[in-house]
Amino acid sequence: MYGHSALSDVLETDYLVLGSGIAGLNFALLAAEHGRVLVLTKKRPVDTNTNWAQGGVAAVLADDDSFERHVEDTLKAGDGLCDKGVVELCVQDGPAQVQRLLDIGVRLDRKDGGQLDLGMEGAHSRHRVVHWEDVTGREIQRALLAAVANHPNITMLDEHIAVDLLSMAKYGGDPACFGAYVLDCRSGEVKTICARATVLATGGTGKVYVYTSNPDVATGDGVAMAYRLGAAVCDLEFVQFHPTVLYHPHARNFLLSEAMRGEGGVLRLATGETFMENYHPMKSLASRDIVARAIDNEIKKSGADCVFLDMTHLDPAFVRNRFPNIAEHCLALGIDITKQPIPVVPAAHYMCGGVKTDVTGATTIAGLYAIGECAFTGLHGANRLASNSLLEGMVFSRRAAEAVRDIPRHRPSQVAPWSYGTATDSNDAIVVALNWEEVRRFMWSYVGIVRSDKRIERAHRRIEILRDEIRQYYLDFKITSDLVELRNLALVAHLIIESARRRKESRGLHFTLDYPDKLPEALHSEIQLTNGPRG
Numbered sequence: 237m238y239g240h241s242a243l244s245d246v247l248e249t250d251y252l253v254l255g256s257g258i259a260g261l262n263f264a265l266l267a268a269e270h271g272r273v274l275v276l277t278k279k280r281p282v283d284t285n286t287n288w289a290q291g292g293v294a295a296v297l298a299d300d301d302s303f304e305r306h307v308e309d310t311l312k313a314g315d316g317l318c319d320k321g322v323v324e325l326c327v328q329d330g331p332a333q334v335q336r337l338l339d340i341g342v343r344l345d346r347k348d349g350g351q352l353d354l355g356m357e358g359a360h361s362r363h364r365v366v367h368w369e370d371v372t373g374r375e376i377q378r379a380l381l382a383a384v385a386n387h388p389n390i391t392m393l394d395e396h397i398a399v400d401l402l403s404m405a406k407y408g409g410d411p412a413c414f415g416a417y418v419l420d421c422r423s424g425e426v427k428t429i430c431a432r433a434t435v436l437a438t439g440g441t442g443k444v445y446v447y448t449s450n451p452d453v454a455t456g457d458g459v460a461m462a463y464r465l466g467a468a469v470c471d472l473e474f475v476q477f478h479p480t481v482l483y484h485p486h487a488r489n490f491l492l493s494e495a496m497r498g499e500g501g502v503l504r505l506a507t508g509e510t511f512m513e514n515y516h517p518m519k520s521l522a523s524r525d526i527v528a529r530a531i532d533n534e535i536k537k538s539g540a541d542c543v544f545l546d547m548t549h550l551d552p553a554f555v556r557n558r559f560p561n562i563a564e565h566c567l568a569l570g571i572d573i574t575k576q577p578i579p580v581v582p583a584a585h586y587m588c589g590g591v592k593t594d595v596t597g598a599t600t601i602a603g604l605y606a607i608g609e610c611a612f613t614g615l616h617g618a619n620r621l622a623s624n625s626l627l628e629g630m631v632f633s634r635r636a637a638e639a640v641r642d643i644p645r646h647r648p649s650q651v652a653p654w655s656y657g658t659a660t661d662s663n664d665a666i667v668v669a670l671n672w673e674e675v676r677r678f679m680w681s682y683v684g685i686v687r688s689d690k691r692i693e694r695a696h697r698r699i700e701i702l703r704d705e706i707r708q709y710y711l712d713f714k715i716t717s718d719l720v721e722l723r724n725l726a727l728v729a730h731l732i733i734e735s736a737r738r739r740k741e742s743r744g745l746h747f748t749l750d751y752p753d754k755l756p757e758a759l760h761s762e763i764q765l766t767n768g769p770r771g
């Protein structure tokens with residue numbers, strides 16, 4: 237069965253990987269050298285944040301650059317909350333990870349002389365972002381999927397969504413993780429999969445907000461499952477809002493890369509006036525949080541729907557050449573970016589917090605690893621430096637693949653199958669859709685770019701009512717992938733709210749009107765279930 241040994245109705249593998257983005261697939265390739273790997277992905281394998289990444293991967297490769305500069309830029313963006321040791325190890329591993337991407341078969345743009353072309357992005361002090369046109373993520377995803385497909389030790393199952401993690405605590409042991417219950421979205425059957433190591437590579441949480449650059453899969457499942465199991469989660473209030481997502485009635489979640497401002501794009505109001513000089517000396521090249529807040533403020537002040545990203549003063553051939561896919565996408569919507577300023581709004585983009593891990597990707601629960609965007613490693617601090625996340629996915633998937641090699645297998649002699657209980661088929665799917673919509677809207681309004689105690693408390697009251705309703709719905713009806721995601725989305729919203737409630741200061745991405753200053757001491761907001769794992 238699936239090339240993995242089946243014990244009655246329980247599937248066994250060495251490494252169970254949840255997610256088919258950069259972190260999950262790079263882990264799979266490396267771990268497959270010493271064990272069998274089962275990769276699950278809840279939709280199609282290409283439905284990942286990775287596939288949508290445009291800008292590229294940050295690494296020190298230029299003669300005028302240095303590890304110290306990249307470390308310094310990362311620490312500056314992180315606003316006092318980065319773990320310097322983690323930043324150093326990521327930055328120093330950067331060139332090797334770019335080489336690994338090339339070895340896997342990823343194409344990267346080169347200059348005429350053959351050297352890698354290095355893009356400039358906001359808050360980087362040097363050109364250091366390797367890229368493939370403006371669709372770097374798509375190219376990385378393509379190459380990784382091709383490599384995985386050719387590996388005899390890796391099996392991939394699409395349309396399989398992990399529902400909950402398996403814990404030895406349920407069998408009287410320590411809360412070690414030994415696999416997951418997984419819903420086969422096509423058949424509706426829930427499978428039990430046991431593994432020596434279970435690896436969360438489930439990506440981001442953007443769908444918690446109504447405006448997001450993330451694809452539909454970004455519902456924070458890994459964070460929610462890990463928290464329910466009893467793992468510590470950290471710094472979830474630090475949600476990065478990308479300043480420039482296309483504002484257009486027929487375009488969903490289309491990002492206009494940071495690199496557009498890096499290459500000279502300028503933000504303007506509808507009147508044509510620039511405004512970033514009123515917010516930061518780096519103007520349109522200031523870090524994302526500053527730019528997003530400035531746009532949010534200008535939109536609120538003027539009542540306008542959006543602001544504009546202007547590329548029209550740049551050489552049209554350069555713009556079309558450097559951003560071919562963005563140019564083509566916009567043109568299809570009637571916007572020639574070489575001639576017209578592009579309407580933009582901010583949107584939820586990246587989760588800096590996540591499941592707490594050490595430098596090997598190990599969480600606080602034995603047997604459970606977290607890598608990529610769902611993990612909190614200490615790299616990003618209170619704000620991520622652009623293009624450091626694909627790098628983080630590569631660095632920590634490699635480290636985790638090494639760390640799991642010798643870990644012991646935890647497993648009860650008899651594993652309880654999934655209990656369908658008395659659940660019936662849902663006849664009220666509209667409830668799921670409405671609750672989903674409601675969470676995303678109030679999170680945007682109350683726990684978005686600019687927060688306050690009052691707004692956060694409003695969100696807190698609403699999420700508790702909704703979580704009660706969702707819990708009841710979850711017990712009464714057979715699970716579907718929508719319901720699994722809604723339950724996770726609501727839990728992640730709750731955790732973001734709780735983290736935001738605790739932070740009585742403004743730092744990095746967390747900006748609150750009630751505490752506009754930074755406290756002298758930089759503290760993390762760590763949360764963990766105190767009453768043991770909950771199913």
Ligand SMILES: Cc1cc2nc3c(=O)[nH]c(=O)nc-3n(C[C@H](O)[C@H](O)[C@H](O)COP(=O)(O)OP(=O)(O)OC[C@H]3O[C@@H](n4cnc5c(N)ncnc54)[C@H](O)[C@@H]3O)c2cc1C
Nearest residue numbers: 255256257258259284285286291292398439608609623626
């Ligand atoms: C538009 C956009 C542009 C970006 N540009 C850049 C950039 O230029 N540079 C950069 O460094 N970063 C960029 N980022 C961020 C970066 O793409 C992500 O942080 C990174 O790709 C995350 O990789 P990942 O492997 O952790 O997760 P993802 O690539 O998001 O993969 C997550 C996987 O987990 C699966 N999954 C989730 N839940 C479950 C479940 N319950 N069961 C089974 N499977 C599940 C999903 O289906 C998916 O396969 C960008 C992000 C976006 C959205």
